[in-house]
Amino acid sequence: MVARAHKLKSAWSIPVTEPPYHDRDGWIWMNGEFVPWRDASVHVLTHALHYASAVFEGERAYGGSIFLSRQHSERLHYSAKLMGFEIPYSLDALDAAKQETVNRTGLDSAYVRAFAWRGSEKMGVSARENRINVSIAAWHWGDYFPDKLKGIRLMMAPWTRPAPHTAPCQAKASGLYMICTLSKHAAENAGFNDALMLDWRGQVAEATGANIFLVRDGALHTPTPDSFLNGLTRQTVIKLARARGIEVIERAIWPNELASFNEVFLTGSAAEITPVAEIAGMKFTPGPVTIALLDDFAALTKRKNAA
Numbered sequence: 537m538v539a540r541a542h543k544l545k546s547a548w549s550i551p552v553t554e555p556p557y558h559d560r561d562g563w564i565w566m567n568g569e570f571v572p573w574r575d576a577s578v579h580v581l582t583h584a585l586h587y588a589s590a591v592f593e594g595e596r597a598y599g600g601s602i603f604l605s606r607q608h609s610e611r612l613h614y615s616a617k618l619m620g621f622e623i624p625y626s627l628d629a630l631d632a633a634k635q636e637t638v639n640r641t642g643l644d645s646a647y648v649r650a651f652a653w654r655g656s657e658k659m660g661v662s663a664r665e666n667r668i669n670v671s672i673a674a675w676h677w678g679d680y681f682p683d684k685l686k687g688i689r690l691m692m693a694p695w696t697r698p699a700p701h702t703a704p705c706q707a708k709a710s711g712l713y714m715i716c717t718l719s720k721h722a723a724e725n726a727g728f729n730d731a732l733m734l735d736w737r738g739q740v741a742e743a744t745g746a747n748i749f750l751v752r753d754g755a756l757h758t759p760t761p762d763s764f765l766n767g768l769t770r771q772t773v774i775k776l777a778r779a780r781g782i783e784v785i786e787r788a789i790w791p792n793e794l795a796s797f798n799e800v801f802l803t804g805s806a807a808e809i810t811p812v813a814e815i816a817g818m819k820f821t822p823g824p825v826t827i828a829l830l831d832d833f834a835a836l837t838k839r840k841n842a843a
């Protein structure tokens with residue numbers, strides 16, 4: 537499967553052997569057809585590369601079937617709309633293409649990346665006529681955080697989530713990840729796994745690629761998603777918690793409350809449910825609520841076509 541091995545260093549300085557993403561075997565769905573993995577490239581003068589005019593989805597297949605595929609396709613369409621363009625493929629066509637992409641990998645568990653971007657017809661800030669391109673790739677991607685069940689360590693991020701009138705914060709848009717990468721690098725440089733971002737008001741928002749939940753007195757607290765993605769995993773976990781009779785409180789959460797919680801975890805398609813052991817010196821232990829939800833999420837994703 538792997539043509540050439542490249543020695544890389546992980547964030548924890550453990551050498552890992554992983555080929556770069558442009559140099560792998562397989563197929564990528566690109567603008568309606570499957571192309572050999574290495575041929576799925578774009579020109580350097582592509583609008584999206586210069587101006588971040590791109591939206592994407594991160595999804596996981598379990599047992600060969602994509603979890604919440606339709607909801608991810610809908611969000612891709614919605615993100616594009618917020619960015620002022622239209623995806624030239626229907627929800628049915630996207631769902632079918634994503635599933636076929638997973639099927640071609642032959643993998644049972646896969647990560648799926650759907651991506652839509654403005655092409656290279658015109659450069660400059662204005663690019664209304666540029667072609668909208670769409671690609672779908674799938675590959676094996678294990679736990680987003682190595683050893684995640686031990687609990688990860690979060691630093692406070694040096695960047696804050698922009699206000700809703702500063703950026704289209706409900707879009708899963710590439711440009712919004714600039715501050716996520718900066719914050720994640722800052723955290724890794726300081727020996728943490730990830731960073732907890734506040735919003736423009738100073739309220740707790742989310743991690744750099746996942747939502748946050750906090751537990752106190754058996755109740756689940758989570759910030760109201762008014763300046764960041766209302767993650768599909770977040771919505772799933774809220775449903776699972778309520779089905780168990782766990783109280784879920786969506787509200788403004790301030791950093792000075794953090795120490796009063798016993799359990800903390802992150803949720804996301806890549807992160808799934810990831811317990812948090814520390815936020816900037818404050819310690820937390822994965823407890824009964826986190827463990828129950830980890831079990832429920834595992835049971836749900838094992839079911840074919842779970843929704």
Ligand SMILES: Cc1ncc(COP(=O)(O)O)c(C=O)c1O
Nearest residue numbers: 744745746747767768769804805
């Ligand atoms: C910034 C950010 N917030 C939240 C999430 C969680 O969203 P979801 O559960 O839909 O994957 C993600 C992952 O997609 C993300 O990148």
